[in-house]
Amino acid sequence: xxxxxxxxxxxxxxxxxxxxxxxxxxxxxxxxxxxxxxxxxxxxxxxxxxxxxxxxxxxxxxxxxxxxxxxxxxxxxxxxxxxxxxxxxxxxxxxxxxxxxxxxxxxxxxxxxxxxxxxxxxxxxxxxxxxxxxxxxxxxxxxxxxxxxxxxxxxxxxxxxxxxxxxxxxxxxxxxxxxxxxxxxxxxxxxxxxxxxxxxxxxxxxxxxxxxxxxxxxxxxxxxxxxxxxxxxxxxxxxxxxxxxxxxxxxxxxxxxxxxxxxxxxxxxxxxxxxxxxxxxxxxxxxxxxxxxxxxxxxxxxxxxxxxxxxxxxxxxxxxxxxxxxxxxxxxxxxxxxxxxxxxxxxxxxxxxxxxxxxxxxxxxxxxxxxxxxxxxxxxxxxxxxxxxxxxxxxxxxxxxxxxxxxxxxxxxxxx
Amino acid sequence: xxxxxxxxxxxxxxxxxxxxxxxxxxxxxxxxxxxxxxxxxxxxxxxxxxxxxxxxxxxxxxxxxxxxxxxxxxxxxxxxxxxxxxxxxxxxxxxxxxxxxxxxxxxxxxxxxxxxxxxxxxxxxxxxxxxxxxxxxxxxxxxxxxxxxxxxxxxxxxxxxxxxxxxxxxxxxxxxxxxxxxxxxxxxxxxxxxxxxxxxxxxxxxxxxxxxxxxxxxxxxxxxxxxxxxxxxxxxxxxxxxxxxxxxxxxxxxxxxxxxxxxxxxxxxxxxxxxxxxxxxxxxxxxxxxxxxxxxxxxxxxxxxxxxxxxxxxxxxxxxxxxxxxxxxxxxxxxxxxxxxxxxxxxxxxxxxxxxxxxxxxxxxxxxxxxxxxxxxxxxxxxxxxxxxxxxxxxxxxxxxxxxxxxxxxxxxxxx
Numbered sequence: 001x002x003x004x005x006x007x008x009x010x011x012x013x014x015x016x017x018x019x020x021x022x023x024x025x026x027x028x029x030x031x032x033x034x035x036x037x038x039x040x041x042x043x044x045x046x047x048x049x050x051x052x053x054x055x056x057x058x059x060x061x062x063x064x065x066x067x068x069x070x071x072x073x074x075x076x077x078x079x080x081x082x083x084x085x086x087x088x089x090x091x092x093x094x095x096x097x098x099x100x101x102x103x104x105x106x107x108x109x110x111x112x113x114x115x116x117x118x119x120x121x122x123x124x125x126x127x128x129x130x131x132x133x134x135x136x137x138x139x140x141x142x143x144x145x146x147x148x149x150x151x152x153x154x155x156x157x158x159x160x161x162x163x164x165x166x167x168x169x170x171x172x173x174x175x176x177x178x179x180x181x182x183x184x185x186x187x188x189x190x191x192x193x194x195x196x197x198x199x200x201x202x203x204x205x206x207x208x209x210x211x212x213x214x215x216x217x218x219x220x221x222x223x224x225x226x227x228x229x230x231x232x233x234x235x236x237x238x239x240x241x242x243x244x245x246x247x248x249x250x251x252x253x254x255x256x257x258x259x260x261x262x263x264x265x266x267x268x269x270x271x272x273x274x275x276x277x278x279x280x281x282x283x284x285x286x287x288x289x290x291x292x293x294x295x296x297x298x299x300x301x302x303x304x305x306x307x308x309x310x311x312x313x314x315x316x317x318x319x320x321x322x323x324x325x326x327x328x329x330x331x332x333x334x335x336x337x338x339x340x341x342x343x344x345x346x347x348x349x350x351x352x353x354x355x356x357x358x359x360x361x362x363x364x365x366x367x368x369x370x371x372x373x374x375x376x377x378x379x380x381x382x383x384x385x386x387x388x389x390x391x392x393x394x395x396x397x398x399x400x401x402x403x404x405x406x407x408x409x410x411x412x413x414x415x416x
Numbered sequence: 417x418x419x420x421x422x423x424x425x426x427x428x429x430x431x432x433x434x435x436x437x438x439x440x441x442x443x444x445x446x447x448x449x450x451x452x453x454x455x456x457x458x459x460x461x462x463x464x465x466x467x468x469x470x471x472x473x474x475x476x477x478x479x480x481x482x483x484x485x486x487x488x489x490x491x492x493x494x495x496x497x498x499x500x501x502x503x504x505x506x507x508x509x510x511x512x513x514x515x516x517x518x519x520x521x522x523x524x525x526x527x528x529x530x531x532x533x534x535x536x537x538x539x540x541x542x543x544x545x546x547x548x549x550x551x552x553x554x555x556x557x558x559x560x561x562x563x564x565x566x567x568x569x570x571x572x573x574x575x576x577x578x579x580x581x582x583x584x585x586x587x588x589x590x591x592x593x594x595x596x597x598x599x600x601x602x603x604x605x606x607x608x609x610x611x612x613x614x615x616x617x618x619x620x621x622x623x624x625x626x627x628x629x630x631x632x633x634x635x636x637x638x639x640x641x642x643x644x645x646x647x648x649x650x651x652x653x654x655x656x657x658x659x660x661x662x663x664x665x666x667x668x669x670x671x672x673x674x675x676x677x678x679x680x681x682x683x684x685x686x687x688x689x690x691x692x693x694x695x696x697x698x699x700x701x702x703x704x705x706x707x708x709x710x711x712x713x714x715x716x717x718x719x720x721x722x723x724x725x726x727x728x729x730x731x732x733x734x735x736x737x738x739x740x741x742x743x744x745x746x747x748x749x750x751x752x753x754x755x756x757x758x759x760x761x762x763x764x765x766x767x768x769x770x771x772x773x774x775x776x777x778x779x780x781x782x783x784x785x786x787x788x789x790x791x792x793x794x795x796x797x798x799x800x801x802x803x804x805x806x807x808x809x810x811x812x813x814x815x816x817x818x819x820x821x822x823x824x825x826x827x828x829x830x831x832x
Binding site: 017020021100102106108113115116194198199213214217219220221237240243244247248251333355356357359360361362363364365366367368370371372376377378388389390391393394403404405406407408409410411412413414415 | 767775777782819
């Protein structure tokens with residue numbers, strides 16, 4: 001088992017050395033070939049996917065997961081559009097961020113270069129296979145993909161088409177590898193392959209992230225778990241607060257930047273919570289409240305300690321009334337996952353303090369946390385949202401898939 | 417055991433929250449207090465250190481290690497000067513690297529913030545205790561120190577003096593913690609404390625780095641192992657090559673940026689190796705050569721496969737004659753540790769190719785690899801030289817001890 005994985009790592013590393021030295025034009029041409037290949041092979045891909053979806057249904061896979069797995073011409077078109085969008089992005093590789101001259105005449109520069117081999121372990125969405133491949137190739141990295149077992153056949157046909165499309169381009173086929181062995185040991189071997197993998201990005205729920213942290217020997221970028229808070233301050237414009245809270249919770253509850261816990265200053269709780277609760281109820285949201293919340297919203301369930309620490313990813317909201325700003329900050333520091341946190345306030349100093357104190361990838365004043373996203377930030381396509389502090393934090397665009405090296409031009413300098 | 421370590425992590429994390437929100441002025445004042453404290457307590461520190469050095473000698477510790485452990489007034493003065501130098505550096509925390517406005521009016525900025533809690537595991541040099549503390553506090557981080565057991569008493573008195581000096585400043589004492597338990601389990605508990613440690617930096621030999629990689633659950637920045645090459649191309653100016661090779665090998669052989677393997681193009685081997693070998697021999701360097709090297713330098717030992725993969729940190733040099741540029745590149749890709757690599761050439765295209773292809777933290781043309789160092793690069797004090805690609809690569813200055821967060825100013829934006 002681990003021999004197979006190791007062979008795959010070795011091939012990826014070899015391909016990475018070629019990829020690192022390709023110009024943007026060559027990499028973009030390859031991405032366009034992949035886009036054309038997906039369209040040309042649409043029937044073949046959909047046939048495999050339909051079989052796999054049918055099998056998933058027969059096996060009793062949850063509807064929401066089956067829905068994620070399913071491809072159709074629209075979804076293929078959107079993969080193709082994603083590839084075109086990545087082609088249009090500027091390639092960060094080769095850009096010299098800074099160059100300076102030392103007193104002894106040495107010229108020192110920092111140049112952006114690929115990471116090398118990027119491994120991605122993800123759950124059942126086949127579009128990630130194409131997106132992640134495109135982001136990695138665009139930045140001159142080789143990629144090793146390990147998708148969910150429910151999507152194995154779909155991912156296999158997608159990677160076949162990708163690799164076939166790369167033939168005749170400057171990008172080596174081995175720059176894209178699928179780890180197809182469904183065994184857990186194969187995934188663990190990938191996590192431990194320090195020799196060949198430069199970074200591993202797990203994309204999925206808290207369980208996957210935890211498994212990766214506990215097993216990985218390679219550097220990891222944690223992504224995705226979002227226990228996001230919105231704190232409605234005493235000074236908040238309540239109309240604005242209402243719109244933002246409803247949007248952050250209900251616009252797409254299944255994603256990591258959706259609101260999970262609402263904190264409300266006690267001074268405005270009586271004026272805010274009944275209306276807000278009503279609007280949320282109308283949008284189908286279940287509320288779990290602290291004792292004070294229950295006095296304003298007698299129809300809601302009482303929250304338990306566990307609720308404050310849960311990422312629902314669903315139409316459920318935990319609500320807590322807090323005595324002051326400091327209590328809101330403390331709650332966020334204790335239960336937040338470092339993803340996206342928001343304050344609604346009209347007070348200048350309070351806004352400034354919140355931005356300064358709260359320790360998260362994205363800290364908002366007066367806007368929905370749903371904006372934490374590469375496209376919404378104007379960064380373009382992303383590989384995920386990093387919730388760790390090392391290397392990349394927040395939406396991971398092309399830059400996050402690169403590193404730098406120092407280049408030093410001399411004419412005989414030696415150290416005294 | 418792990419309870420003690422955990423209590424220490426908890427305290428560090430609490431202190432980090434305070435430290436993150438201090439202005440530079442407050443942090444600099446605390447560093448100056450530490451500098452004054454070290455001077456005022458010089459006798460006390462030296463007394464403890466003399467005891468420990470005496471014990472080390474009695475226990476038969478190697479001379480080179482005893483020498484590293486020993487403090488004297490000059491070394492204390494240089495710690496104090498180091499603190500002053502760090503006070504003079506610009507604090508990166510709070511600087512907004514970029515801020516932009518989105519079409520919907522959201523203003524999004526990336527601001528530099530501390531990492532949080534930085535753990536450092538290092539071998540027997542007590543000056544690291546002071547340097548690392550200063551770099552971490554300057555950047556608003558709490559630090560957990562774990563030094564070598566030979567220096568435990570010296571590190572203890574240094575941390576006592578540091579913490580006493582912090583009393584009455586804005587920096588909480590718990591921002592500096594020494595993990596004093598000598599047991600291996602304590603170090604392992606530190607490496608696994610994902611909840612409280614944001615990054616772990618091991619500073620030491622390959623053995624320490626390997627132990628950390630195999631045990632750590634927290635994010636790690638690998639430092640220091642340097643199997644550095646210099647390749648003398650067919651087009652090299654041989655006078656320049658001679659000066660650079662001798663400097664890179666002999667100026668300070670015990671450090672990670674010193675030369676370990678010399679690669680020589682066969683076309684100039686006859687003209688270069690006899691002279692170079694002679695100069696190195698005069699400087700006390702032992703040479704281990706490939707078969708071709710032996711034909712030019714019959715007095716040297718034959719190199720084994722192991723020599724190409726060894727960081728000597730000593731007056732020993734491996735020498736290999738290569739048929740061409742590609743063979744040099746292959747050798748470096750295979751045996752290099754990603755630290756510092758150099759080419760000596762007068763050919764423009766060859767220089768450019770080497771800079772492009774070689775994958776290392778620092779890639780040189782026509783200069784000694786001994787320059788890979790925070791001060792020599794003009795970056796100021798450093799915590800170590802990172803040889804990994806994630807987060808920081810090359811000399812780790814103040815920036816490497818920070819991360820970023822996005823701050824988002826809105827006026828009611830919601831996502832459609």
